[in-house]
Amino acid sequence: MEDSATHSAPLIIARGLTKQFGELKAVDGVDLDIAPNECVGFLGPNGAGKTTLMRLVFSAIAKTAGELTVFGLTPMEQRKQINAHIGVVFQDNNLDEELNAAECLLVHALYCGLDHRTARRRIAALLDWLSLTAKADSRIRALSGGMVRRLMIARALLNSPKLLILDEPTTGLDPQVRHAIWAALRDLKRQGMTILLTTHYMDEAQQLSDRVLIMDRGRIILSGPPNDLVEAHLERYVLQVSGVPTVPPLDGGIRHEHAGDADYFYAAAEQPLQALHERLAAKYAILRHANLEDVFLKFTGRGFNE
Amino acid sequence: MSSSPANGLSELHQPIRLRTSLFWSLYGVWYRHFRVYTKTFLANATPPLLEPLFFFTAVAIGLGNYVQPGGFEGLSYRTFVASGLVISSAMFTAIFETTFGTFVRLVFQKTYDAMLGTHLRVSEIFVGEMLFAATKGAVFSTVVLLVTMAFGARPNVWCVLVPVVGMLTSYLFASIGLIVTSYVKMINNFSFFTTGVITPLFFFSGTFFPIKGHYVWLDVVSNVLPLTHPIEISRALFEAHFTPATLAHVAALTAYIVVCHVLALRRMTQRVLS
Numbered sequence: 001m002e003d004s005a006t007h008s009a010p011l012i013i014a015r016g017l018t019k020q021f022g023e024l025k026a027v028d029g030v031d032l033d034i035a036p037n038e039c040v041g042f043l044g045p046n047g048a049g050k051t052t053l054m055r056l057v058f059s060a061i062a063k064t065a066g067e068l069t070v071f072g073l074t075p076m077e078q079r080k081q082i083n084a085h086i087g088v089v090f091q092d093n094n095l096d097e098e099l100n101a102a103e104c105l106l107v108h109a110l111y112c113g114l115d116h117r118t119a120r121r122r123i124a125a126l127l128d129w130l131s132l133t134a135k136a137d138s139r140i141r142a143l144s145g146g147m148v149r150r151l152m153i154a155r156a157l158l159n160s161p162k163l164l165i166l167d168e169p170t171t172g173l174d175p176q177v178r179h180a181i182w183a184a185l186r187d188l189k190r191q192g193m194t195i196l197l198t199t200h201y202m203d204e205a206q207q208l209s210d211r212v213l214i215m216d217r218g219r220i221i222l223s224g225p226p227n228d229l230v231e232a233h234l235e236r237y238v239l240q241v242s243g244v245p246t247v248p249p250l251d252g253g254i255r256h257e258h259a260g261d262a263d264y265f266y267a268a269a270e271q272p273l274q275a276l277h278e279r280l281a282a283k284y285a286i287l288r289h290a291n292l293e294d295v296f297l298k299f300t301g302r303g304f305n306e
Numbered sequence: 307m308s309s310s311p312a313n314g315l316s317e318l319h320q321p322i323r324l325r326t327s328l329f330w331s332l333y334g335v336w337y338r339h340f341r342v343y344t345k346t347f348l349a350n351a352t353p354p355l356l357e358p359l360f361f362f363t364a365v366a367i368g369l370g371n372y373v374q375p376g377g378f379e380g381l382s383y384r385t386f387v388a389s390g391l392v393i394s395s396a397m398f399t400a401i402f403e404t405t406f407g408t409f410v411r412l413v414f415q416k417t418y419d420a421m422l423g424t425h426l427r428v429s430e431i432f433v434g435e436m437l438f439a440a441t442k443g444a445v446f447s448t449v450v451l452l453v454t455m456a457f458g459a460r461p462n463v464w465c466v467l468v469p470v471v472g473m474l475t476s477y478l479f480a481s482i483g484l485i486v487t488s489y490v491k492m493i494n495n496f497s498f499f500t501t502g503v504i505t506p507l508f509f510f511s512g513t514f515f516p517i518k519g520h521y522v523w524l525d526v527v528s529n530v531l532p533l534t535h536p537i538e539i540s541r542a543l544f545e546a547h548f549t550p551a552t553l554a555h556v557a558a559l560t561a562y563i564v565v566c567h568v569l570a571l572r573r574m575t576q577r578v579l580s
Contacts, residue, residue, distance in 0.1 A: 060422045061579055080425045084324050088423030094416040096338070098345045107341055110334035111424045113325040125318055159424070160322050191319060
């Protein structure tokens with residue numbers, strides 16, 4: 001991150017930010033600073049409040065309590081000034097299915113206030129950059145899931161935003177498309193874009209985020225660079241097994257967790273887990289580095305918390 | 307993904323000017339509806355245009371043969387019915403646009419989410435939508451006017467102003483549709499409104515027979531109904547017969563529009579921003 005004076009003021013500041021729907025606190029006292037050019041990944045189980053938090057940022061809902069500023073401005077009151085510089089990729093694809101790809105983008109460009117000529121120029125550039133030029137005249141219904149998702153990203157960039165909000169950008173897509181989208185997002189980040197991202201994929205958060213925020217029941221329960229989080233909260237290695245009827249007594253230094261039919265053994269070194277692996281003779285076993293998913297499950301629990 | 311930074315990304319970072327004023331915001335929303343509607347124009351426009359023509363054929367031409375030879379209020383029966391149908395067709399197109407149409411965009415297509423991700427205000431989103439409905443109203447009343455003339459309706463030259471009345475009618479009923487939609491949770495709830503409100507409006511606002519002078523209560527009810535006023539204005543234009551009552555109808559229509567416009571925006575803001 002650059003430290004120059006112009007870049008140091010946070011783009012988004014939240015203090016005790018709360019959004020309540022009836023009895024439910026969807027966002028519950030969130031404190032947050034997002035720096036320019038930062039890419040922040042929001043992880044959390046369904047209903048954790050990730051999407052609600054994003055909707056507060058682009059003034060799609062009003063906060064119940066607390067403070068929130070975006071670009072130093074107040075959402076809802078100054079939504080026009082704020083949203084002129086935000087691009088949003090929604091969780092649900094909401095392109096106009098009656099139209100073709102280029103028309104969808106044109107319509108959106110006009111919402112943003114581009115004139116027709118600028119709109120056409122930017123649409124051509126965006127389609128080219130996302131390898132969609134050949135599909136410009138295709139109806140939305142005729143496009144694959146990956147193409148529609150890229151089109152959603154293109155749409156969010158029409159107004160040349162400073163802040164890009166992505167709500168589960170690659171859910172349900174095949175690995176090729178996911179990697180292509182990640183590459184595009186890293187491109188944007190190199191160009192100075194600030195990105196907020198919600199996701200259920202730990203690898204996505206790890207690939208793209210400078211910082212990960214884990215949310216649960218409306219609160220941010222953990223925050224930090226993805227690798228630091230793993231290091232700070234877990235042993236380095238994990239042996240994951242399933243179908244072991246009884247667990248033998250363990251050496252000191254091995255921590256054990258049981259969930260469903262699976263057992264997890266954590267240790268700072270690989271060797272004791274290797275030895276345990278041989279003794280257990282499990283149906284399924286894997287010895288690996290602990291990762292963000294382990295951290296996530298440790299803090300949000302292994303049961304369903306719907 | 308093509309990593310040709312020369313073309314793609316550098317172009318994307320050209321500074322651009324965003325026209326965020328009210329006018330361009332309304333234009334953006336209007337253009338979306340226009341583009342989507344005209345994409346499947348024949349499928350969209352044919353049924354609602356045929357319907358008033360069926361009514362015209364069955365009632366004005368068919369039943370009209372049995373109506374008193376002088377017609378009503380100095381107009382032949384065909385002309386009388388035509389002066390009502392030009393307005394009711396504007397009502398129907400607007401009411402469907404902002405009940406079923408708006409509901410589908412709101413709940414199923416999430417069209418307004420896409421708009422809310424931009425600088426557009428909720429008020430701009432829905433005024434743009436009502437303006438599009440008003441555009442359709444102007445076109446529909448013009449087409450119905452021309453076709454009924456081809457089938458024997460004989461309006462006065464003042465009827466060139468009928469599209470304006472059609473436009474105002476559509477704006478009014480688009481805002482009424484939005485108010486209704488703001489309360490509706492399931493799409494089938496609309497049938498109560500179309501059958502319980504719109505159908506009686508269609509029959510009891512003076513399209514097919516003069517309401518005045520039969521029963522006092524009917525006069526009162528009819529004058530409260532919003533469709534009565536534009537139909538009376540249209541009829542005044544058709545026969546080039548303007549009275550103080552015409553002015554009262556203009557005032558009533560204006561009042562209806564102002565009140566319903568305000569209510570529609572307030573209700574939809576609540577519905578969308580929650």
